[in-house]
Amino acid sequence: MMNSLQEFESSSNNKDMINTNPMSIIVSSSSSSSSMMTISSTTSASSSTATTTSPSSPSTTTPSRYENQKRRDWNTFGQYLRNHRPPLSLSRCSGAHVLEFLRYLDQFGKTKVHTQICPFFGHPNPPAPCPCPLRQAWGSLDALIGRLRAAFEENGGKPEANPFGARAVRLYLREVRDSQAKARGISYEKKKRKRPPQPPPPPPPSNATGTDQS
Numbered sequence: 001m002m003n004s005l006q007e008f009e010s011s012s013n014n015k016d017m018i019n020t021n022p023m024s025i026i027v028s029s030s031s032s033s034s035s036m037m038t039i040s041s042t043t044s045a046s047s048s049t050a051t052t053t054s055p056s057s058p059s060t061t062t063p064s065r066y067e068n069q070k071r072r073d074w075n076t077f078g079q080y081l082r083n084h085r086p087p088l089s090l091s092r093c094s095g096a097h098v099l100e101f102l103r104y105l106d107q108f109g110k111t112k113v114h115t116q117i118c119p120f121f122g123h124p125n126p127p128a129p130c131p132c133p134l135r136q137a138w139g140s141l142d143a144l145i146g147r148l149r150a151a152f153e154e155n156g157g158k159p160e161a162n163p164f165g166a167r168a169v170r171l172y173l174r175e176v177r178d179s180q181a182k183a184r185g186i187s188y189e190k191k192k193r194k195r196p197p198q199p200p201p202p203p204p205p206s207n208a209t210g211t212d213q214s
Contacts, residue, residue, distance in 0.1 A: 011136075029131045063167045066147070069147060070150065073144060073148055078090070094163050095166025095167070095169050096168065098148075098163050099172055102144060102172065103136075106135050107143075108136070110134055111134060111137040111184075112133075112134055112135075113133060113134070113180055114183045114185075115133075118130050118132050121182075121183060122174070122182060122185040123124075124184060124186050125142050137180070138173065138180050138188065141173060145173065147166035148173075149162055
């Protein structure tokens with residue numbers, strides 16, 4: 001099984017080799033100049049016809065990087081279910097199994113998460129190495145769950161039965177985010193977009209009261 005869903009960027013690039021055989025036209029020499037003119041005009045006409053009637057190559061849509069990553073994530077999760085003891089079918093997969101999968105991935109993480117007894121706890125840039133464990137970063141897990149959630153429904157799963165959208169999974173991701181933010185001394189809060197200044201409201205129309213002059 002691949003080390004980590006986040007490091008599954010290695011993929012083989014298949015190259016299509018197109019063999020084009022050059023067409024050779026052999027024209028028999030003739031002593032008659034009229035025959036040469038006929039062959040020349042026939043060749044020119046056939047070349048013009050081939051140029052105008054050549055079908056345009058169909059445009060192929062290349063999958064995006066997101067789609068490729070989503071496919072690899074889905075295949076890896078399916079392999080994890082097959083290697084599970086006892087093996088699990090996708091229809092029996094629940095949020096608890098998704099949590100097992102996320103915890104399993106932690107052993108392949110590359111993000112240093114300091115423990116509370118570590119002197120660098122809450123330090124965003126520790127000055128020296130420490131024996132704290134490596135974990136999967138919250139951002140990687142959050143993106144992974146988003147891709148698997150979409151892949152589940154694309155492969156025939158019902159939205160209401162999606163194990164990647166279970167409440168337990170959402171709570172786990174929130175806990176990982178908060179704990180890593182404290183341990184690493186960083187903030188995962190999204191920056192609020194600055195709204196453009198609203199134009200001032202137009203002044204209310206003035207009600208001019210006219211006086212009757214006798």
